[in-house]
Amino acid sequence: MQKLSLDFYKRDVHLVAKDLLGKIFVRKLSDKIISGKIVEVEAYDGSVDESAHSFNGITKRNQVMFKGGGFLYVYFTYGMHYCANVVTGNVKDGCAVLIRAIEPIDGIDIMAKNRFNKKILSEKEKINLTNGPAKICQAFNITIKENGISLTDNEIFIADNKSIHIDRIGISKRIGIKKSVDLPWRYFIKDNPFVSKK
DNA sequence: CCACGGATTGGCT
DNA sequence: GCCAATCCGTGGA
Helix, strand or coil: CCECCHHHHCCCHHHHHHHHCCCEEEEECCCCEEEEEEEEEEEEECCCCCCCCCCCCCCCCCHHHHCCCCEEEEEEECCCEEEEEEEECCCCCCEEEEEEEEEEEECHHHHHHHHHCCCCCCHHHHHHCCCCHHHHHHHCCCCHHHCCCECCCCCEEEECCCCCCCCCEEEECCCCCCCCCCCCCEEEECCCCCCCCC
């Protein structure tokens, strides 16, 4: 399993978004690993996209989006949730990919504890572990502390997944936004049970 | 199963 | 002061 390099991230946000499907999102803890297959993402492009946090320029909150590809951008919203993004492209582009859903692989017991504070889960709770952007952050214990870390370091990174066949990719409008609502910039693996909607 | 609304805080106008 | 790239509990069918 090979960690993705900086070159992977420093490309067009839509290419990166589609290529992230099927890749393995990894968090290394001192003695354990949490990981899962990325099955749903959304692209945000600050140069043309009013719904991107970066659309109106650099602020304290969104500055990581302007640091160029390969950083993790984490934001806090709705007074209680965190969401994780992969910054793409070059410095000043203000582009990122929101990780919307993951299929758990390693450390499922840790995710279960982080999400529901118990070990034995119902079938519905198993699906509910990571089928949404804020659920992923809770399962992986990602908060604002992880905002701005480099994905080429060893704590949080994304790994290639050579064993995966080419899944059918679905494309749709993005979820939960009020501006630029018609842009078809959500990408997901068709028929994967962990995709958040439809 | 689905629709609805409350939670709760920090960023931005 | 407004409101958000969300989630979950509630209530009804």
